Amino acid sequence: MNKVDENMPNTILIIEDQDDIAALVALILGGEGYTVITAPCGEEGLRQLAEQAVDLVLLDLMLPDIDGWDVCRHMRATAPLADIPILLFTVRRTQLDADWPERAMVNGIINKPFEREALLAMVQATLAEPAA
């Protein structure tokens, strides 16, 4: 579900188990006018996705309950969530550099540690893209 009204702030869901990082991202994006909600685990993230409209998901891969990829798969297979852009928010892993089929499920990758400006640019660019 993309932003419908240009004047309405975009809602971004951050699924991240590290509280300090989730708080940091929320601080930065909130400061830029986005509505930010957070989930400390995959199940919680999916629950929130089911409850409210979200324009973008920032997803950590290493979650304490379910695999980040399973969150992607669930979203892509669930009609109202299938079009929500996902930005992978993860520590760079060498095996992810190789060809991995899951890459097609996400719209971009933000590597941790991240630069504030890079995060904002990526979020803005992704939200500006037409729906897939």
Next chain:
Amino acid sequence: MSTHHYTATHAEDDGPGLSLVTEVLESISDGVCLLNPEWRITYVNRCAAAYLGLAPADLIGKHLWDSYPQLIGTEIEQYLRATMATRQPRDFDMPALFNDRWQHVQLSPSPEGMVVCFRDITEQKTMAQALEASERRYRELLTHAPSAIYEIDFRSKRFITVNDTMCRLTGYTRDELLAMNPFELLDDDGRKVFQDRISAWLAGQSPDANVEYNVRAKDGHIIYAALDVTFTVDEHGQPLSTTVVGHDITQRRKIDEALRESEERYRRVVENTTAIILRVNLQGIITFANERALEFFSYTNDELIGRHAVGSIVPPRETSGRDLAVMVDQIRANPDSFHANANENMRKNGERVWIEWTNSGIYDAEGHLKEFLSVGIDATQRRWAEEALRESEAKFRLLTDMISAAIVIVQDGMIQYANPFLLQRGGYREAEVIGQPFQRVIHPDYHAMLAERYRRRLRGEPVPEHDEVEGVTSSGEHGGWYDFHSTVISYQGRPAVLITAHDITERKRMEQALLEADHAKDEFLAVLSHELQTPLTSMLGWSAEALRVGTPEMMATAMPIVHRNALRQKRLITDLLDFSRLIHHKMHLIPVPLDLGEQATEAVENIRQLAVERQLHLSYEPTSVPLPILTDPARMQQCIGNLLNNSLKFTQEGGSITVRCRRDGDHAILTVEDTGRGIPPEVLPAIFDVFRQVDRDERAGGLGLGLAVTRGIIELHDGSIRAESAGQGRGSTFTITLPLTPVDAGESTVYNNK
């Protein structure tokens, strides 16, 4: 016929002349009778009267036809009347009228009537008849005899007579033969032999009967003939003619030749064969031995013939212990039941040899067993070869029985042999695999690969020297890994495939372990990176944000976060360094005598605040007995602290953590028991292996290096650590066992892990 000639002049003399005539007439052996024209008998001499059976006086004056009415109507009456009427003399032979004798009758007219003379010709007549019969028989014989019979005139060199058989045998007609030179029927040799026989005969020698000639028939084929020849000569002793009786002996000749050839063959076989040929009579005595037999057994004919087989060429007992005397008795009783028989034999010098015999009985015309014939082949070499083969086979078996590789011989796709290793490895009984398709022992996952390998081999394409395949057990489970190598051999005279398959299960397991270890290391590095980057992300992000905003509030918010994450990273780095020291044997302990109970108390107190914060029930059950140990206190606190921190991390609010100390013999025991999420059984054995247990669940508090480091340190104390868990969600118990310090041990010792 002209022996006596009476004339009418004699009969006409009368007076004294008559008396002389009468005397003569009375003395001769011919009958004389005078008849007058009225057919009265006017004179009979004594011989005639004797013939007629009456005295002359009773005959004189009698009327012929009245006295001998039996003559009326016969040829004799006609002759008599004709001569009387015509006056012409006549003579004829007359069968016996009055007895069984023949008469020659001569009728001569005379002035007084007629003179009848008759003479007994019975002898003559019989001989003539016999001659005639003989002649007739001869001609019949000549014509129809199964032998060719012919006469040759030497002067004209022509046949005089030839019989039908001669024509039939030679294929010529009688006329053709009669126009031929008889000697042209013979070849040069035959003519010479014939000439020699004539010469021999003329020289008074009796020629050989039945000399054989080759006679050429009209169509060119040779008739073998035995010619029996008799000669006639002229007054000068020169041969006039010859009578030849020829017998066609072609058939006999052929039989003779066949017989001769057969005998020749037999002789050749017996003399030249490499087979040993013996004849032994019913008493077991050798009656015949061919050259080969004599040579083979090193006997002369005289030495061997007449000896009993047992003791000469047959040892009484075989090396194997078999009683050969009994065996020979059995052969003698029934040679045919020992038709094929192999046994040990003996040369003159006692050397033992093996012979394969073929025995058969020789029976007489009545079917009684006379002797037995034994034909033998020296099988010593073969027996040796067989024994060598058996030995070789035994060696092969021994080798294949002992070798720790699977060995299989496959012929026509079926297993002919499988060594014990394979059987044992797959849990097979021999009967389960022998005669079964080769696939029986290969895991189905590899059937297609092996089939392709086989097809390629059949097509002559190269096949890999080695392939890795998995076996299958008798129950169908994976039966270990094999390095599969196959080669074509000859097995029992036919091509087969010898498969040697080395058990590489251990290697495969290690490869797999290595692969897993590599994977674990990769995972470890990934997690390490994650664990290092995660606090770094917070530190960098929060500090940058604080600096950018620059407000005291922002600083106050950010600084504790930065500090907390810095501590986390420090702890991580400490664990990494400790771990690195342990695996590189660089960790040094400085142990001092301490009490384990006191150490436990200290560690428990260090985390009490945290437990309270997390609402966990932390209890410590000390022991009253002293637990003196030698330990590096900082390291011991690290170990107990790691266990307690794990329990804190994995136990939910409301759960409990219990620490106990006790003594068990020479050992001090410390246990940390929690009601936390427990450890799955499959993870439990690897819980202390750093590269193994890296998993999402275990990672929750970091790299999971803590337990690996703890174990390393405890082992440096000559102690041990173990983990127990009833399973996921059912808590865990970690137990440290350390040696108690001996009572007199007061000195400090430096432990290190070199």
